[in-house]
Amino acid sequence: MKYEQLAKDIIENVGGKENVNSVVHCITRLRFKLKDESKANTDVLKNMDGVVTVMKSGGQYQVVIGNHVPDVYKDVVEIGGFANQAASDDNESDDNQGAFSKFIDIISSIFTPVLGVLAATGMIKGFNALFVAVGLYPNTSGTYQILNAVGDSLFYFFPIFLGYTAIKKFGGSPFIGMAIGGALVYPTLTQITAGEPLYTLFSGTMFQSPVFIEFLGIPVILMTYSSSVIPIILAAFFASKVESFFRKTIPDVVKTFLVPFLTLLVVVPITFIVIGPIATWAGSLIGAGTIWVYDLSPIIAGAILGAFWQVFVIFGLHWGLIPIAINNLTTQGADPVLAMVFAASFAQIGAVLGVWLKTRDQKIKTLSIPAFISGIFGVTEPAIYGITLPKKRPFIMSCIAAGIGGATLGIFGTKVYMVGGLGIFGIPSNIGPNGLDMAFWGSIISITLAFILGFVLTYLFGMGKNNEGVEPKETEKKKPLEGTVKESEVVVSPLNGQVQPLSTIKDELFASRALGKGIAIEPSEGKLYAPVSGTVSALFPTKHAIGITTDNGAEVLIHVGMDTVQLEGKFFSAHIEKGDQVKQGQLLLEFDIEGIQSAGYLVTTPMIVTNSEQFDVEALDEKRSITASEPVITLNPNSIVETEGNVSPLLS
Structure with missing residues (x-):
């Protein structure tokens, strides 16, 4: 492990x-x-x-x-x-x-387990097409046929795989879902459509369908369900309800075989007669609608999807588009949705390169290298969350570059013809029936353009005046520069109560001064006031501890009670948030002393200076009553500031 x-x-x-x-x-x-x-x-x-x-x-x-x-x-x-x-x-x-959250959760739960294998088989099929296009071997060779079989293996039998994941999500038995999916792609039923139909339903409408077989006298409209998505998901949902009904009504002694027996007997015929045809027609309409919207203006569609794709990924909203893309591949043979967002990851790594070259922060430089390498292969979360999004400007520049890249893809009419790999491994997915045509070369141009723009925009405009991606806050501007001596500072009591030396409290970590020098207070009132002016650099989710960094660089931590983190915020209410500017004496939070004590916890409150090594700390060391705002600690400079804007690990 x-x-x-x-x-x-x-x-x-x-x-x-x-x-x-x-x-x-x-x-x-x-x-x-x-x-x-x-x-x-x-x-x-x-x-x-x-x-x-x-x-x-x-x-x-x-x-x-x-x-x-x-x-x-x-x-x-x-x-x-x-x-x-x-x-x-x-x-x-x-x-x-909410309804939308449920939909996103369902889609992600169904597709996430198969994404790795889906990408792998798509990559194999994509490279197979590439090797044929460059003349490495013909599409009649055994090599091509075997690799194509591997590439088609999952997508052709998609209903079986989705039958497993979908019914599992809906609370049913996975193997029942697989059996339903297997029935949908049963080859004999596909071969029946080669003969003469018995009659035709819905003649003269867009739903006109020949009928080749009947089930107990009921006409069955045979569809091609290989590679389909919507029919099996709806069938799995229906099956989970049917199975649940039989599990509640059938005796335990015969439940093992009778539940799947009856479930399949009910669900499979209804799927072929009702669910399958309706779902297939709905899928065709969705596919046609997507292509219609795309055809209105491929450039605008590409610019919008490209620019916002990374935002969609951050919030998980891209899952709403994945089924549409796969449905387009099934019903239309090609998909523009995934094609238009292809440049986004390259814009992101261009921005990361710009940050790496521009920043003076050694930690960011170190993080940028693996994030860049990961992004080349299409995994951009390390780049987004670790580099560009925290700095804001580089992320915005990458979105602009991705939008221009998406518009370029729209100009060339690039589409994907299979679900392939990410990043550079996704390039072969753009090879269509015509081989290496301008649509394919347009994808190469667009990712190159997005990468260059992401880099240039970030390098020139994405790092701000301080070369760190954001404008410095006022408090950061006031911090002493390297080599500057700190000034003396007075820290006042944050509480009304009884002050005592830090060494006397029942917490070895605080008492030993391992975290920093300071004092402890036994509060008489459940109100905590700011002991210094500065920035709230830490506010624990449980509200029991607050860290404040002063303009002079002192880092003050107030920890209300002993082990009160276990109360998970109960008895605490904060009046500030992390990042707020506070003035000495300002009310920060309130807490219920009796409630905390009745829950079995001490309310003894240590206040320490976590970067004590940078000061000569003179703390009140006698036991006596004290009121809030009364001086208790004096900080005198005893060292040179090592780096601009340092923050201790405890408060960061």
Whole structure:
């Protein structure tokens, strides 16, 4: 278990395993369904080594890990015991989601498990087409046929794979879903359509359909369900309800075989007679509608989708477009949706390169290299969450470059002809029946243009006057420059109560001054006031601890009570947020002393200077009553500031 400790820390800070309904993963993220998201320590997770960031979208609590997320996921599942989570548990929290969030959650849960293999088989098919186009071997060779079989293996039998994931999401038995999908692609039924039809239904309408067979005298409209998406998802949903009904009504002694027996007997015929044809017609209309909108103005469509694709990915909204793209491949043979966003990842890595060359921050330089390499292969979350989005401007520049790249793809009419790999591995997906035509070369031009623009725009305009992507805040401008001596500063009491030396409190970490020098106060009133003026650099989600960085560079931490983090915010109410500017004496938070004590916790409050090594700290060391705003600590300069804008790990 390579990531055992990281897995334990993640589980603990999402509220414990008892707060987890389910967890899955995609290419870079752990996607939790939590019973109560307020119990998760989001700020702690964001600052944890091994975690890129945290996102909340589509009813999911997403912990972004990076390319090695499958390994972390295995340890999370093992430690948390999530592998045996009942499907019904996963659905319990759905009632708290909106309709759109439910839709996004359903789509992502159905498609996420197969994305890796879908991309892999698409890459094989794409490279096979590329090798034929460049004349490496003909499309009649055995090599081509075998590689094409591998490339088509998942997409052709898509209903079987989606039958498994879809019915599992809906709470049914996965193998029943696979059996339904297998029936839909049964080759004998496809061969029947080669003969003469018995008669035709809906003659003279857009739904005109020949009937080749009947089921118990009911006409069956045979469709081609290989590679289809919508029919099997609807059939799986219907099957989950039918199976649930039979499970409740059939005796346990014969349930093992009678439930799937009766479920398949009911669901498969109804799917062929009703669900399949209606879903296929709906899919054709969606596909035709998408192409119609695209044809109105491919340039505008490409610019809009390209510019906002990375925003969609951040919030998980791109899942709403994935089924449309796959449906287009099934019904139209090609898709413009995935084609128009192809340049976005290249714009992103162009921006990362611009940041890497421009920034003076050594940590950002170090992070930029793996983020750039990962982005080449289409995985841009490390670049987005670790580099461009926190700095804002580079992210905006990458979106502008991606929009121009998308418009270029629209100009050349580029489309994808298979679901292939990401990044550079997605290039062969743009090879159509005509081989290496201008639409294909347009994709090369667009990703090159997006990359160059992302780099140039970020380098010239995306880093601001301080070369760090954002304008410096006023407090940052006032920080002493390298080599400047700090000034003396007075820290006042944040509480009314009884002051005591830090060494006397019942917490070894604080008492030993390992975290910094300071004092402790036994409060007589549940109101905490700002001991200094400055910026709120830390506010724990549980509201029990606040960090303030002064304009002079002192970092003051106030920790209300002992082990009060376990109260998860109960009895605390904050009047400020992280990043706020506060004045000395300003009310920061209120807390219920009696409530905290009745829950079994001490309210003794240490106040420490976490960067004490930079000051000569004179702290009040006698036990006596004290009022808020009365001086208790004097900070005298004793060293040179090492770097501009340093923040201690405890407060960062």
